[in-house]
Amino acid sequence: MRSLNFTKIIAILAFMGLAGFSCFWTAESLYMWLPSLTIYGAWLIAVVFFIVASICFGKLLKALDRQADFYGKLWGRTGAFLLAFFGLMVFWLCVSVPTNTHTLLYKAAIKNVIVNDLQRTQGYLLALRDNNVAIKTVEKQYKDKELAVNALFNRLDSEINNRGAEGIGHRFELALQELEQALSIGTDRPCKIQRQPDPGHNKAQWIATAGNYKRQATNFLTLFRARCDKEIADIRATMNSKELTNLITNNNRALKDIDNMKGIDKNIISAVEDDLGKSYGYIQRNSQFISFKGNDKERYTRAGAMPEAKEMLSVPDVWKDYLTTDKFAGHGFIWWVLIAILVDISGFIFFNMAFNSKNNNAIA
DSSP, rough: OOOOOOOHHHHHHHHHHHHHHHHHHHHHHHHHHGGGHHHHHHHHHHHHHHHHHHHHHHHHHHOOTTTSOOSTTTHHEEEEEEEHHHHHEEEEEIIIIHHHHHHHHHHHHHHHHHHHHHHHHHHHHHHHHOOOOHHHHHHHHHHHHHHHHHHHHHHHHHTOOOOOSSSHHHHHHHHHHHHHHHHTTTTSSOOOOOOOOOOSSSSHHHHHHHHHHHHHHHHHHHHHHHHHHHHHHHHHHHHHOHEEEEEHHHHHHHHHHHHHHHOOOOOHHHHHHHHHHHHHHHHHHHHGGGGOOTTHHHHHHHHOOOOOHHTTOOOHHHHHHHHHOOOTSSSHHHHHHHHHHHHHHHHHHHHHHHHHHSSOOOOO
């Protein structure tokens, strides 16, 4: 009667437990990133890849075992080692490490990422509602133009009264061209002052001609004032819109929900993502009224802009952010990489102990 091999039973149980952790993390990541796979498809991929990688690990150990016989086998010991090593690298670099780290980091960092995104986004929404930076900018554009026009009016008068070259001549024309340029700033089309064929032959006629030019310039300035007033009215309408008020209210509620969230509540996260998505769209449509900080303008206005919580659903985006930004600083990214690798290696070792029919001297 054969006795129970408790070592093998323990090894099988340990393998199943460790493989379960790794496959769960892989399947969770794949399903978050590619929900069209379905959770069952994600689990199937995770299990198949882990079993194949476990077999590759066993083959690698056998290739390292000098007592193993590879005589007559295709490609021999070196071929077996390279094939097993390649299989493990594909598993770790393309499947296990990217996805397992993604799942572990998501669970560790998602709450903090959402809170930071909500607070930053809420700050820009409140800026749209409360401050008058955009209005001051428009007012400054008009004031600068008005000052430049008045200064050039004085230039025209000075040229008429210039004792060295009295009247309307070349220098007067240069000042008039500068006046047209000043009036054209911030407009859709260049402002052109109609010249009089005969500017006059005495001071009274010259003053009358200059007065005609000034009236034309004043009319252009009045049109620009009307344009500025409309832009200011649009800004004020944006600040007081019902949509903006609702977004601010929803984001305040979302901040409370996330703060009270225990663990990972997908329903709460999904609702917050919807609120943030609407806020991103509103900020993008009204970006001309906002003074952005750092690289935030690109974050909110680029094509396909989305909340950071949604970006975290993508495996490539998470790794890209880790490699190019400091978004995940303090969240133990490297630690999660090491955990993922150590769990895999432990599972492989127990697989080899449980299912290798012969003792393997490479780890004996």
